[in-house]
Amino acid sequence: xxxxxxxxxxxxxxxxxxxxxxxxxxxxxxxxxxxxxxxxxxxxxxxxxxxxxxxxxxxxxxxxxxxxxxxxxxxxxxxxxxxxxxxxxxxxxxxxxxxxxxxxxxxxxxxxxxxxxxxxxxxxxxxxxxxxxxxxxxxxxxxxxxxxxxxxxxxxxxxxxxxxxxxxxxxxxxxxxxxxxxxxxxxxxxxxxxxxxxxxxxxxxxxxxxxxxxxxxxxxxxxxxxxxxxxxxxxxxxxxxxxxxxxxxxxxxxxxxxxxxxxxxxxxxxxxxxxxxxxxxxxxxxxxxxxxxxxxxxxxxxxxxxxxxxxxxxxxxxxxxxxxxxxxxxxxxxxxxxxxxxxx
Amino acid sequence: xxxxxxxxxxxxxxxxxxxxxxxxxxxxxxxxxxxxxxxxxxxxxxxxxxxxxxxxxxxxxxxxxxxxxxxxxxxxxxxxxxxxxxxxxxxxxxxxxxxxxxxxxxxxxx
Ligand code: SF4
Ligand code: SF4
Numbered sequence: 423x424x425x426x427x428x429x430x431x432x433x434x435x436x437x438x439x440x441x442x443x444x445x446x447x448x449x450x451x452x453x454x455x456x457x458x459x460x461x462x463x464x465x466x467x468x469x470x471x472x473x474x475x476x477x478x479x480x481x482x483x484x485x486x487x488x489x490x491x492x493x494x495x496x497x498x499x500x501x502x503x504x505x506x507x508x509x510x511x512x513x514x515x516x517x518x519x520x521x522x523x524x525x526x527x528x529x530x531x532x533x534x535x536x537x538x539x540x541x542x543x544x545x546x547x548x549x550x551x552x553x554x555x556x557x558x559x560x561x562x563x564x565x566x567x568x569x570x571x572x573x574x575x576x577x578x579x580x581x582x583x584x585x586x587x588x589x590x591x592x593x594x595x596x597x598x599x600x601x602x603x604x605x606x607x608x609x610x611x612x613x614x615x616x617x618x619x620x621x622x623x624x625x626x627x628x629x630x631x632x633x634x635x636x637x638x639x640x641x642x643x644x645x646x647x648x649x650x651x652x653x654x655x656x657x658x659x660x661x662x663x664x665x666x667x668x669x670x671x672x673x674x675x676x677x678x679x680x681x682x683x684x685x686x687x688x689x690x691x692x693x694x695x696x697x698x699x700x701x702x703x704x705x706x707x708x709x710x711x712x713x714x715x716x717x718x719x720x721x722x723x724x725x726x727x728x729x730x731x732x733x734x735x736x737x738x739x740x741x742x743x744x745x746x747x748x749x750x751x752x753x754x755x756x757x758x759x760x761x762x763x764x765x766x
Numbered sequence: 767x768x769x770x771x772x773x774x775x776x777x778x779x780x781x782x783x784x785x786x787x788x789x790x791x792x793x794x795x796x797x798x799x800x801x802x803x804x805x806x807x808x809x810x811x812x813x814x815x816x817x818x819x820x821x822x823x824x825x826x827x828x829x830x831x832x833x834x835x836x837x838x839x840x841x842x843x844x845x846x847x848x849x850x851x852x853x854x855x856x857x858x859x860x861x862x863x864x865x866x867x868x869x870x871x872x873x874x875x876x
Contacts, residue, residue, distance in 0.1 A: 636838070
């Protein structure tokens with residue numbers, strides 16, 4: 423399967439996706455925020471520095487909001503990573519969150535983690551699991567993560583092969599189980615080890631996620647009983663209508679129904695806790711965004727004075743207006759959704 | 767195409783209060799209470815509802831509780847097992863009547 427970009431798919435340009443989202447008949451998200459006194463949406467404080475290290479990935483998941491895949495070549499250079507380090511030093515963020523694509527495929531990934539490690543912050547790597555077993559050169563990733571006390575966050579949409587593979591590709595479940603066992607072997611998820619592996623559940627289709635705590639219990643039970651696998655927490659994440667998930671919704675005739683569901687499930691409590699209020703998202707080429715979804719829609723931060731790592735300014739960023747659009751309904755439905763799971 | 771069942775009508779379920787608001791309110795309050803997490807989990811209740819929806823063959827309820835079970839984290843195998851429970855009970859309820867048939871048959875036979 424090719425990425426939308428390489429297919430030159432009509433929905434690939436960000437502008438086209440925004441037009442699609444804005445054409446819908448429901449109440450605009452900004453209006454909804456205005457009604458509860460949250461417009462303009464402002465940051466609370468900058469706490470998480472999320473870096474998307476590039477769109478290259480060994481997988482081509484059907485729902486991928488990054489439109490990542492092996493055919494995507496856009497990845498962060500070491501120069502850009504240096505700029506990240508300079509920017510981070512100017513902030514008091516507590517967490518560095520590395521995502522992609524598969525960030526581990528970036529040739530400077532390990533160098534970068536070592537540099538970040540020296541800053542003494544919590545480091546999260548969003549690891550798709552299969553990368554660990556994709557090539558012998560990645561087999562030692564669990565040890566590398568352990569050495570730097572990395573918190574690993576990994577997607578596993580379900581505890582069965584059929585559901586996982588339908589979303590993430592043939593054979594992904596089996597490889598993910600193998601990788602999880604390798605992580606457990608070095609201590610990840612084991613009580614008292616202080617090595618954290620959290621799993622991410624997202625629905626394999628056009629429906630909302632189940633209650634996070636109930637899913638976590640079930641995942642824990644099933645993964646332990648069938649595979650002897652342990653993990654720390656499960657994050658339930660709502661699929662956001664961007665890139666390949668948006669394309670799936672449209673081609674499967676589920677777009678209207680799904681958006682209606684998100685809009686009807688709008689939760690003011692979740693709106694107040696959206697992750698863009700304490701996060702800044704950096705793209706592979708150094709531009710700044712309110713979140714990874716805005717990044718994919720090419721909705722840059724609203725302030726022209728701190729748009730790129732080269733002019734990074736914490737104060738300006740902390741006073742910006744967050745750019746919202748109709749995809750934001752995905753973050754505010756039901757119990758809310760963020761990179762760390764539900765928000766209320 | 768015009769049919770007796772229109773999927774859009776499911777969204778209008780709440781409108782039944784238009785003709786009789788008091789009883790509708792009582793029903794919806796009760797309904798809400800029933801489906802709350804209790805001695806049974808919300809997920810178990812949703813699976814029971816799906817099975818019953820099949821037994822009473824209500825297309826609205828089948829739609830509604832297929833979505834609801836999915837949103838409670840159930841997979842294909844689990845929802846189908848629930849439907850088989852309904853089928854087994856319906857089939858069993860039919861078959862157990864054959865005891866009556868056999869009784870009568872034997873009563874009238876030499
Ligand atoms: S969802 Fe993650 S693992 Fe799947 S293609 Fe996208 S970046 Fe890769
Ligand atoms: S999509 Fe991004 S900008 Fe919109 S609410 Fe979610 S985190 Fe905030």
